[in-house]
Amino acid sequence: DVDRVYMTFVQATTGGGGWPMSVWLTPQLEPFVGGTYFPPEDRFGQPAFKRVLQRIAEAWKNDREKISSQGANIVDALREAAKEQTSAGRIDAAILESAYQQFARTFDAREGGFGSAPKFPRPVTLNFLTRFQARNPDSDSGQHALEMVLLTLRKMAAGGVHDHIGGGFHRYSVDAYWHVPHFEKMLYDQAQLASAYLDAFQIAGDTEFAAPARDILDYIRRDMTSPEGGFYSAEDADSPVPVAAVADCRGESTKIGTHRAPLQKNAEGAFYVWTKQEIDNALGEDAGLFSFHYGVEEKGNVPAGADPHGEFVGKNILIERHSIAETSKFRSTGVPPVGPTGVSPVEQDSVEQCLAQSRQKLFSIRNKRPRPHLDDKIIAAWNGLMISAFARGAQVLDDASHLETATRAAEFIRANLYDESRQILFRSYREGPGEVEGFADDYAFVIQGLLDLYEASFEIRWLKFALELQRQMDALFWDNENGGYFTVTGRDSNILLRMKEDNDSAEPAASSVAALNLARLVAIRNDAELLARAKETVNTFARQLAHFPSALPQMLVAFDFLEGAPQQIVIAGNLRDERTRELLEEVRKHFLPHAIMLLADGDDGQNFLAEKNEAICAMRPIDGRPSVYICENFACKAPVTNVGELRRMLTS
Known part of the structure; x- marks a missing residue:
């Protein structure tokens, strides 16, 4: 909305963007100067923030009329650029192979994921690759696409980015090994990753993919669900450090010979990390087995290169360093295995049970620590994604409790975030509905959730609600001139430009999700008008897809559905x-x-x-x-x- 308009201006005028962002506007809200970080003093060719303010004040005083005209011209130019960026065209099935090739070139064949550190999950990439494999199951590219997905999911599940004690996944990994995360937990990540693991379980039939999905859904139900049934937004990365833990950290730093970090009230990951002493005290005779499996070390297991501020000195971020078979062999011999383990399934089951009991003990201890701050906003779009995950979990895992959770969340949205008389969704809820009306992604993601909920429950009320929201989304956001969906309605005069999201990133773009929603509704209702709109939505982004198909993998999922x-x-x-x-x-x-x-x-x-x-x-x-x-x-x-x-x- 507001951020997107002005970030586009900064990117267009400076060649880059990011936060913090500073933009100066005319009284008509038109931008004329902008940038990202300005230091407190002149540094490295960057003017100090105070100097920037002085220059802008002087220019405004002397050339107000010229600056106002310049601002209006800039807005006009941005508007035209936005139109050109999503000008309609046509694509064909070859675009799917092109996208696959782009992902294959950036794939980390050793550690999974795409690109180098920091590594983000980006589940939309996995969505595309599993659909690509389903279209070409016996081809070399189809098989490689699946290998990329399964390795990535395995490495993430084993890594420190996965909360092995409490469930769920952290935002991203600062290293290439999925070991050291930024510890924030976002609802939209949990929803999309749960669905990705469920897909992998259906394809591979291996319970190693079902377990992380259950783990995520259990975490969300336990820690991120309001009493009324809606899902909270996030848990922070930082949390208070208990005084005893701080003292331990300083003691470890002294013994190891490292710099003594100052005492602090909050620290990144404080809720999640462990010293070797804490593990030993909690688990007793089982500590050795647990430490072997999860890579716990006396001096901590975080590489210095991944800890530039020394926050994790003497601390351990749990990561599965060994397989269950290797850990079973270690228990019987006391020696790290080399080569085939030769352990029986019974021995492996025993080790799995021991590790599960140890995790439960640590979970009980960890729950006594100060928790990270909970962002208890209930956002419609992210709830839609989570409804999808629970509905899919109910089907794939054959668990009626997941269907109940999805149903309660959908009922919460209808009761608290939807105005029946105006057929309007609201963006968020916190101690009551917010005043901001829903954006395109709120409608698209909730519609997706309702379609998945219908397929899980076969309650026709959810299909009817999805159709009702789709009609309203078309009325509020559809671009009658160029096709596709704007992100905002255009009813807020404070937003100068109506733009379209043209990138599937941490969250998929509204138009990408809407295109697949429309295609699914066509498969249900055999509606020619919806079919035409679905195809036009995809074609609207033909230019972007032709140049950089991997930017819109979820749009390609919709295209694949329509082409099949x-x-x-x-x-x-x-x-x-x-x-x-x-x-x-x-x-x-x-x-x-x-x-x-x-x-x-x-x-x-x-x-x-x-x-x-x-x-x-x-x-x-x-x-x-x-x-x-x-x-x-x-x-x-x-x-x-x-x-x-x-x-x-x-x-x-």
């Missing part, structure tokens, strides 16, 4: 019938990114679906047996009634 042959998988039966549930469970075991699931139970939901999809009228159980109809673009194969035949069809 979307499937409708219709379950005909009553959900109270165990045979229906068995068929449904089989479908949910498979990674089917080009499919949507519908329920034909003879009730109101089926009647609503039939309004736009006549084929669903006739779908019913066969000879009293629940059935599954698999359709492509509404052309259906003969129904199946047994799990084995269904499995064959889904994997063929």
Whole structure:
């Protein structure tokens, strides 16, 4: 909104951007000077902030009219540039290979992730690569795409960026090894990473990917959910350091011969890090096994290069240094293994149980520490992402508690962040709804969450709500001239430019998510108008995609869905019938990114679906047996009634 407009100005006029940002405006809010950091004194060719203020004041006093005119011209130029940036064009399926190649060139084949330190998760990249693999499962590029995803997820799950004690993931890793994180936890990261791990579990069938997903969802339900059901936004990186811990740190620093850091009230990661002495005191005879597995060292395990301020001297950030098999061998021999371990599954299960008990002990101890500050705002967009994660978790992990959590959050949004009479979403809630109306991403992410919730519950109310929000999003944000969705409505006169987000970064762009939402709604409703809008949304960003396809991986997910042959998988039966549930469970075991699931139970939901999809009228159980109809673009194969035949069809 406001930040995006003026950051665009700073980037255009200085060649760079970032925070802190300083911009000077005319009374009409038009920018005429801007920059990022200005030092307190002249330094390295940078003028001091005071000097900048003096020069601007003098210029404003002497050339006010010229500056005002200049500001207006700048806004006009930015407006034209924004139009050109998202001018419509066309792309073809070759763009998917181009994006894959860009990601492959930056992939870290040893440690996972893309690029060098600092490393961010960027789940939208993983989303694209899993869909790319599903399109080309037997090709070299498809197999390599999956390898990139699985290695990245494995390395992150083992790394210090993963909170092994309390669950969830920290914001990013300052090093290339996922070891030393910036300890902030953001809701949008948890939501998207949970979904990425669930995708990997469906594809690979390995519980090592299910475990981090459960871990995230448990953390969010326990620590980040309001009593009313909405999800909080974030936990800070810093937290108060207990006096005893500070004294320990100073003692360790003295013994190790390092500089004694000053006492401080707050420190990065204070809630999460451990000394070797703390581990030994807490775990007793199990401390050695735990320390071997999680890389705990007497002098701390944080490399000096990743700790420039000496905050982690003598501290350990837990990271899985060894596999369960290696740790099992270490327990039996007392020696770090070299080569194959030869340990039995029973031995490995015993070690896993021991480590789990140790983590629980440390969790209880850690909960007595001062916690990081909780940002208890409830933001509509991020709640939409988290509803998706819980809805997907309910399906993939077959856990009804996740469906209950997703449902409560959706009900919270409808009751507290939605004006029924005006059909308007609000951005956030804290002790009551905020005054700021929702942005495009609020609508797009909530719609996505509702579509996932419908597929998890088959409650038609969520599909109806999604359609209602989609109509309103189109009315408020759609660019009738050039296509795509603006980020703001244009009703706030304080925002000079309506711009479109053209980058899928930590969060996907609203237009990227909206394009896939529209495509999914088309697969449900067979609506030509929605199909045209979905395609136009993608084509709006053709210029950006042609030059730098990896900038918009989530947009390419939508394009891939539209280019393929979307499937409708219709379950005909009553959900109270165990045979229906068995068929449904089989479908949910498979990674089917080009499919949507519908329920034909003879009730109101089926009647609503039939309004736009006549084929669903006739779908019913066969000879009293629940059935599954698999359709492509509404052309259906003969129904199946047994799990084995269904499995064959889904994997063929």
